[in-house]
Amino acid sequence: MEIEDIKLRALEMIERAKTKEDFETIRIQFLGRKGELTSILRTLSEKSIEEKRIIGSKANELRKELEDLLSGKLSAYENLEEHEHKIDLSKPGKKIARGHIHPLSKIEEEIKKIFISMNFSVVEGPEAESEYYNFDALNIPADHPARDMWDTFWLNKKMNVHGKDTNVLMRTHTSPVQVRYMEHHVPPFQIIVPGRTFRYEATDASHEVNFHQIEGLMIGKDITFANLKYVIETFLKQLFPGKLEFRFRPSYFPFVEPGIEVDIKLKGKWMEVMGAGMVHRNVLIAAKYNPEEVQGFAFGFGMERLAMIKYGIPDIRLFYTSDARFTKQF
Numbered sequence: 001m002e003i004e005d006i007k008l009r010a011l012e013m014i015e016r017a018k019t020k021e022d023f024e025t026i027r028i029q030f031l032g033r034k035g036e037l038t039s040i041l042r043t044l045s046e047k048s049i050e051e052k053r054i055i056g057s058k059a060n061e062l063r064k065e066l067e068d069l070l071s072g073k074l075s076a077y078e079n080l081e082e083h084e085h086k087i088d089l090s091k092p093g094k095k096i097a098r099g100h101i102h103p104l105s106k107i108e109e110e111i112k113k114i115f116i117s118m119n120f121s122v123v124e125g126p127e128a129e130s131e132y133y134n135f136d137a138l139n140i141p142a143d144h145p146a147r148d149m150w151d152t153f154w155l156n157k158k159m160n161v162h163g164k165d166t167n168v169l170m171r172t173h174t175s176p177v178q179v180r181y182m183e184h185h186v187p188p189f190q191i192i193v194p195g196r197t198f199r200y201e202a203t204d205a206s207h208e209v210n211f212h213q214i215e216g217l218m219i220g221k222d223i224t225f226a227n228l229k230y231v232i233e234t235f236l237k238q239l240f241p242g243k244l245e246f247r248f249r250p251s252y253f254p255f256v257e258p259g260i261e262v263d264i265k266l267k268g269k270w271m272e273v274m275g276a277g278m279v280h281r282n283v284l285i286a287a288k289y290n291p292e293e294v295q296g297f298a299f300g301f302g303m304e305r306l307a308m309i310k311y312g313i314p315d316i317r318l319f320y321t322s323d324a325r326f327t328k329q330f
């Protein structure tokens with residue numbers, strides 16, 4: 001039948017149509033004033049009533065179908081076109097917001113890298129610590145005046161250490177991990193211990209109740225003060241490349257003998273950055289080592305202080321503000 005034939009050809013052409021013009025051509029060919037379908041409807045008057053009814057309804061049905069199909073395709077096509085026009089490839093792109101590494105994480109990674117390059121291992125210890133490891137085992141017994149050096153947060157708890165109940169506190173330094181580590185390892189070894197520490201102190205631009213330290217410990221048969229000096233010198237020179245002036249100054253910590261503090265020169269002023277020394281024999285004995293056989297050095301420094309110097313951060317409290325304007329700078 002003629003109408004069936006028209007339908008097949010029209011659908012096939014619509015299927016293959018690619019441009020707006022193609023659609024228009026199809027519309028004219030079949031639905032236009034002189035189009036194939038229009039011509040059939042025009043000649044209906046010459047047909048019998050029966051034919052009029054059948055052909056007429058079929059032709060009208062097909063006309064409706066083709067009109068809908070064509071207008072649907074055309075509007076989809078126009079949408080696409082409009083969309084393409086909206087993308088202006090010459091415009092500058094949107095900036096992708098990226099996260100930032102907190103300066104403390106950044107300096108910790110850098111510090112670890114330096115010590116790992118000198119064959120140190122990185123170990124950790126608990127933040128809630130027993131009085132034994134934080135003080136007694138470090139040659140600071142209960143009545144020792146040096147306990148005043150560390151204002152302490154005490155917890156209302158007990159911890160069992162070597163079969164004895166001892167008081168629990170928030171560690172005031174990372175030094176307790178020295179004895180914890182020595183109890184379970186045989187020298188020679190060298191470790192660093194990064195971690196959070198706590199002091200019961202008033203907060204100001206250079207003091208926080210919670211801050212971070214990195215402890216260092218190297219134990220072996222012939223470890224000397226010269227090794228301590230070399231390791232600290234190498235560390236500082238790598239962390240602060242360029243001209244760096246530093247000095248070792250005699251100082252006192254109960255768990256080292258001799259003890260020193262290390263200062264670096266900043267804008268003409270000496271600034272203390274770490275404590276260190278040769279591990280005190282009482283500490284080696286607390287760890288069940290024989291001080292006649294092994295010896296070593298220890299050091300400890302505050303990470304915030306080094307980050308403040310390295311990145312020019314004026315106030316320690318900035319590390320804990322969670323202010324994105326601060327972290328965004330790193």
Ligand code: PHE
Pocket residue numbers: 172173174175215253256274275276277298299300301
């Ligand atoms: N633990 C000491 C402090 O917090 C630092 C230190 C570590 C000193 C190791 C000497 C040796 O002040």
